[in-house]
Amino acid sequence: MHLFFTDQRTALKVGDVAGLGHEGVRELFDRRRVDTGTPILLDGAMRPVEPVSSWFRTLALERMDPKSMKAYAHTVLLLINFLLKRHEDLRSATEYDIKDFESWRREGGRHTVGDSTWDRDSAAIGRLYDYLVDIGYVASKPWRPVRGSMSLDSGISQDVRVRHMELEQYLFCRDVGFGGLTPDAGLDASFRGCRPHRNRAACELALMTGMRIQEWSTLLLPELSLGAGRRPATCYVDLARCAKGRRPRSVYVPAGAMELLDPYLLIERPEIVAVAQRSLRRRCRDLFVVERLEADGTRARGVLDGVTxxxxxxxxPPDLRRIAVLETGGGLDPLALFVGRGGLMLTSSGWDRVRWQAWERMKAWAGHERAPVMPRRCWVFHDWRHTFALRLLIFLTRQALNDTVDQQLPMATLLDHMTGNPLLIVQHRLGHATPATTYRYVRYLKDPMREVDDAFREWTAAGGASYITIARHVLGLEEHAHAAQG
Known part of the structure; x- marks a missing residue:
């Protein structure tokens, strides 16, 4: 079996698909009969495998994120191939087959998975069989209820680690790793990195806004009110399509993040765009060429695939943002804030390369006297988001406590609690669907490891006799040492 994913732009390039013609293909996507990113499972004769392909389309119509659809599709493909080797299929599968598949995924496969990955797999299988029961393909799910539910998941609550940075770690990461400086803030003559101003600006923007990488890396210049030589002191960005779950929210970009964009916008970005002009012109037919921005920069009018x-x-969506360029008369200017080689928006894999290069630099300077404590694993961009959330929560909590003390009240009023609750404010800033997701940051308001150190400081070997000291005394090694010295 072969798994494919629909792509509107690729289909339009082909032109005539299955006799539909260019306009017929466009109509399929415009009327949402087929969404970009929808999985399609084909057999050896290149025919759709049903009812799985119809279920994939149902997921697309429910506006499931393409990344999640891809993960679900691969899980279902693994299950179908596993059943075929047993001469079974989705209709004839039994509870033992599903449990054996779980065991194979966890222990017998080439790449085994843990609880979190299996929970995602079980969600995909459960959702598939919900659909199969609804359409009457099977009478019921092939497994019995567990704990009163029909869930296949591990039943283990995942203790998500909130890894965050201290100030010294962040500055070392931003300036040394991404910016190519030395730990004492000097210029590193051996630095051979690429675009340090862009990378430092991206770090600052990610930290100071708490945005996810798919949010800040896909920003366009008009969303920050940038362009025509102007830059506001601060701004708000309305996230929608690129936000997780497409949940709209407004993000505040503070002055510090905006200021660090200046060296990149004035020095590096014009150079990247100028070098990329020939490449952009050559690819002009494949780009969304914006003729003008309308409605105060909130709408773009241009030519896409030959149509205005x-x-x-x-x-x-991100794939359209990546190819959006503004026709300035003197050249094509990408609308993307952060651009790379070729003048187009950096992809997630591109930012990963930047991150790993920065990590190698940090490891090389780890022995310097001004280098902070380094984690065992490479920093990921989501750690910037954790740091933003935790620092904001600590600040708001202290502020709420100080306000209560200043008012000399035994407790805050209900209105103060509703409007100034730190958890609710942080939840709103991060775009979490429920307060429960934000609540996991509470345990990090104080460092529990530091409390352990303080509680047992006088109990340690440093504060009294150690086993080594006692052993030396019992064995008489100290007397022999004194005799030798005498």
Missing amino acids: VVRAIKDM
Whole structure:
């Protein structure tokens, strides 16, 4: 079996697909009969495998994220191939087959998985069989209820580690790792990295806003009110299509993050765009060439695949943002804030390469006297988001406590609690769907390891006799040492 994923732009390049013609293909996507990123499972004769392919389309119509659909599709493909080797299929599968598949995924496969990955797999299988029961393909799910539910998951609550940075770690990461400086803030003549101003600005923007990488890395210049030589002191960005779960929220970009963009926007970005002009012109037919920005920069009018269209910028998906360029008359200027080689928006894999290069630099300077404590694993961009959440929560909590003390009240009023609750504010800033997700940061308000150190400081070997000291005394080694010295 072969697993494919639909791509509107690739299909339009082909032109005539299955006799539909260019306009017929466009109509399929425009009327949402087929969404970009929808999985399709084909057999050896390149025919759709049903009812799995119809279930994939149902997921797309429910607006499931393409990344999640891809993960679900691969899980279901693994299950189908596993059943085929047993001469079974989705209809004839039994509870033992599903349990054996779980055992194979956890212990017998080439790449075994843990609880969190299996929980995702079980969610995909459960959702598939929900659909199969609804359409009457099977009478019921092939497994019995556990703890009153029909869940296949591990039943283990995942203790998500909130890894965050201290100030010294962040500055070392931003300036030494991403910026190419030395730990004492000097210029490193051996630095051979690429675009340090861009990378430092990205770090600052990620930290100071708490945005996820798919949010800050896909920002467009008009969303920050940048362009035509202007830069506001601060701004708000309305996230929609690129937010997780497409949950709209407004993100505040403070002055510090905006200021660090200046060296990149004035020095590096113009150079990247100028070098990329020939490449951009050559690819012009494949780009979304914006003729002008409308409605105070919130809408883009331009030519896409030979057709003049108008798109609301906040509703533009990442793949369209990546190819959006503004026709300035003197050249093509990418609308993307952060651009790389070729003048287009950096992809997630591109930022991963930048991150690993920064990590190698940090490890090389780890022995320096001004280098902070380094974690065992490479920092990931989501750690910036954790740091933002924790620092904001600590600040708001202290502020709420100080306000209560200043008012000389035994407790805050209900209105103060509702409007100034630190957890609710942080939840809103991060775009969490429920307060429960934000609540996991509470345990990090104080460092529990530091409390352990303080509680047992006088109990340690440093504060009294150690086993080594006692052993030396019992064995008389100290007397022999004194005699030798005498």
